[in-house]
Amino acid sequence: MLFSKIIVAYDGSALSKKALKKALHFMEESAAGMRPVKLEIIHVPFAPSFIFGETLVATTGAATRNMLDHAQTILDEARQFVPPHANVKYVLRQGPPAKTILEHAEECEADLIVMGSRGLGGIREFILGSVSHNVVQQAKIPVLIVK
Known part of the structure; x- marks a missing residue:
């Protein structure tokens, strides 16, 4: 490699853990070959205010704090x-998940994005579409989808 x-891209789902x-296996292989690899684990919490622009529902400071605490x-x-x-660097960012992951990859000059084929899904996937699908379609760098 x-x-x-x-x-x-990590959301706590079984496939994001996988x-x-x-990615940690890639790091170990690279270290054995004397090629250090930096790893960034990014979590982008789902926030309804990012679905349709400004806000879907008004969120209070307490609700935002709870969301950020859960994300942490x-x-x-x-x-x-x-x-x-x-x-390893741990990154917490807010925004539309696929777009935010791609922006972060570009900003930090990543060579590879690794993510699960499906995350926590549910209503988020219904409204936004599959995050992994959107990342694969729009990425300028290789994306490894883990099943």
């Missing part, structure tokens, strides 16, 4: 899979 920076483990908990959960010595 010739990747130097990998982004993992995607994270795959999901990122903290990802830490349990990461070895302490790994070169």
Whole structure:
């Protein structure tokens, strides 16, 4: 593998955990070959205010704080899979998930995006479409979809 920076889209789902483990495997392989790889784990929480522009429903400060606290908990959960010595950055961003993941990949000059084929889904997937599908269709870099 010739990747130097990998982004993992992580939402706490079983497939995002599997995607994270795959990215960590790439890191281990690269380290064995003396090619260090940086890993960024990004979580983009679903917020109704981003579905149709300004707001779908008015959110209070407390609701926003609860959402961000939950999002931080999901990122903290990802830490349990990461070895302490790994070169990993944890990123929490808000916005439409696919667009935000792609923007972050471009900003940090990633070479690869790794994500599960399906996330937590539900109403978000019904309204927005599959995040993984949108990322694959719009990405300028390789995307590895883990099933």
